[in-house]
Amino acid sequence: MRGFVRILEASIAAMLLLGSLAFISGYRSANAAPDLDAILLGLAADGRLQAYAAANDQAGLEAEVQVPGFSHAVQVCDRNNCTGQIPQARSVFVATYLTAGQEGYAPTAVKLYAYR
Amino acid sequence: MPTASKGQFFILGALLILSLMVIGASYQPLTNPRPLAAASDNLQRELPRAYNLGLTQGNGPGALADFTAFLQDGLGSRSISMQAAWLAAMPGNGEVNFVVGNFLGKPVDFSLNAAGQSWSGRLEDKATFSAELATLADVLAINLTVNGREQQLEWRADKANIYAFYALLADQGNIYGEVSG
Secondary structure, eight states, rough: HHHHHHHHHHHHHHHHHHHHHHHHHHHHHHOOOOOHHHHHHHHHTTTTHHHHHHHOOHHHHHHHHHOOEEEEEEEOOOOOOESSSSOOOOOEEEEEEEEEESSSEEEEEEEEEEEE | OOOOGHHEEEEHHHHHHHHHHHHHHSSOOOEEESSSHHHHHHHHHHHHHHHHHHHHHHOOHHHHHHHHHHHHHHHHHOOOOEEEEEEEEEEEEEEEEEEEEEEEESSSEEEEETTEEEEEEETTTEEEEEEEOOOOOEEEEEEEEEETEEEEEEEEEEOOEEEEEEEEEEETTEEEEEEEE
């Protein structure tokens, strides 16, 4: 009987340990930061990001972007002003791409925010 | 204490340790996975574009210098320090115009040798140096030395060219690179 109790205690301890490790792993994966830089670089690679930025088309760029698992917002900023709002949320991730322009030289910063 | 009751204390201890692990995991900062690499990709793509766009408006070196400063400000706001120096060339009528730019954060000694003609001096931070080379050659052998760093280039005299080297410095590490275009 005593041995059975010890086996039961060890089994409970092992299940607690494995369950907690699985929970921690799942928690980290679900809350991992999105790779916003990759999204911006992908848009810049074929010129779409630069075109939106040059046209100050913040809404169009925001509609173009997809960040799975997150809400997102876009700001297009020249040296003096920004179009678009910074989201108010508990956890906000941000990435920035600095573009030289499209048809002419016009430096612009494009900021992509992801939040829950 | 009876031997049979010791197991409960081990379980309680395990629960306490696991609770601390879960609490610790929830407070780990979730940082951007690749800020420096992304900044380097951004710079590689946009620095030559700035020069080319400036050339279409008649001021390639001006746009290049302005955009270099823009990059430094933009990256600086993300705690990334950018240092760069570059050489730009523009074809003219029987001549080539060179511009050396220093954005390394300190004054530097430089020398430029193109087709046997040389220029050298000291260049302040965020300053540029311009020189003209009268030539009818198709290809130019160029030697650029900035702060002891030497780079040899071979450029066609009838097209615009740019060469830059840079460093991106941040707490999570450094990236060094070059841009040609």
